Amino acid sequence: MPKHQRDRIAELIAPLRVEPGRRVRLPRDFDPGYTGDLVHKRDGAELLERGVALLADHQARLAAEGTRGVLVVLQALDAGGKDGTIRHVMSGVNPQGVRVHSFKVPSAEERAHDYLWRYSLRLPARGEIAIFNRSHYEEVLVVRVHDPEAPASHWRDRFRAINNWEHHVAASGFHIVKLFLNLSPEEQRRRLLARIDEPAKNWKFSASDLAERQHWDDYQRAYADLLSHTSTDWAPWHVIPADQKWFARIAAAAVIADTLMAMDPRYPTLDRKARRDLKQFRGALEDK
Template sequence: MPTNALNHSHTDSPSHPFPIEQLDDLISPFLVTPRPGINLAKDYDPSFKASHLKKSKAKAQLKAGIKSLAKYQYLLYAQNTHSLLIIFQAMDAAGKDSTIKHVMSGINPQGCQVYSFKAPSATELDHDYLWRCSKALPERGRIGIFNRSHYEEILITRVHPEVMEQRQLPPHLIDEQIWERRFEEINNFEKYLVNNGTIVLKFFLNVSKEEQKERFLERIDRPEKNWKFSINDAKERARWDDYMTVYEDMFNHTSTEWAPWYIIPADRKWFTRLVVARIIYTKLEELNLHYPKISKEKHRELLKAKAILESNE
């Protein structure tokens, strides 16, 4: 029996590669390079789309890309050295849920986990603010998705100072330097993850205030979407400018070389999904994933097992 009888007939690269025609320019415009002075209103257009892309073509490319992501996820799981953490932050109705649903639709549920972080529980408040996110980190070989994340602790707590008073911190720690400390803590936390094999991808879905209003009205007008809307959503919308200010400060301080932010136009959901999928695919492609190589001894054992199986009915 030839010694290569157990060689895989397929290659490690996806059999359905992500369509690359004119898609490379879907990454760099949205990458937030480490720099001060980011201005969402001036620098990032929520309604932007690539001029060469039509909705129908984008949907076809996304469908093909999802197959490629599924193959890379399998390689990630098989190699079992890296993990991938994907963080989504956005204003309400920006499309986080639908983006996760569509982009990850081909992923094996056994290799992916999604956590939606709501207001912290009493138990979580008895720990540091990174504790609950640390517990939810993906294992090696797996993809973890955070729908909101530890970044809420430098967003909502700044827009609503009364929330910080509920965090059970010693009063002397709630001072003027707390946000600078938290920026540093988060950057160090993410660098630690990267240094231990976890790739960190951070997406901000940048929806316009006008589009958010339309989506809120749709949730009110369509009975099957009523459950997705509450009066608090409208109240939070009144703090739009405050949120934009703290988001910009967050980008300026936490878009790092090891874990940069991507600010994705979110007024057109079909374009949002394609860009997010393309960035995830590109990051997995850069890992040079491959199936584990087995030892000569293991190979001989497999050949023996194959011979036994073939000699018996």
């Protein structure tokens, strides 16, 4: 990839990264309506297309290499655009090399284990990209918002446990990309209204969306706290401005593509004997 194109991607995502140790305050530190130097959707169309092509190329190399993997953690409030982001960003990749896991309310079996158990079961294999559509961070978001009596030390312990778990995953050869789709309350309101007003979207609406919306400020504080405590050198967070869906998709694709380019997976090369064998096989096929 030409250096100027890689520099362009790095420039685009740099303001979105949560530097380890930074104290985050939402929405002051990250504007949900930010679009960088891209003003209109058409401005980013080529950039998104290029990002999707990069993902497809590097995912094919990752699968062929078969020694490392990628975990993409995707978090957002209701109507944040997680499903659309996955659909558009991963549109060009081979579906055999990508696994998407959407985590719902824990089952009885899952509740019988520690809270990270079910997420460990869904980690990618080597050569794969796994996407967590909601993730282990729900354990310090929804659970926290609905358990205001728990002491602050409880959540600090969970942050520490999550950081240690992710460090183990990263040290085992799996790169972690963490994306928070940052939505404004007004844009969420518009999207929820669209789910009511547009028949094709009625199925998406749930009364629980309105109930959770009442806890908006609590969620903002919970997200700010987790971003502050769990953005690490081995698993940094990127806060994706989500008010403009087209920009959110460009930014998400850019972060994942940047990670894969840094990994630089390679197609396996054959040793001398294997290359000699291939010549013999080729000769046998030509004789037929």
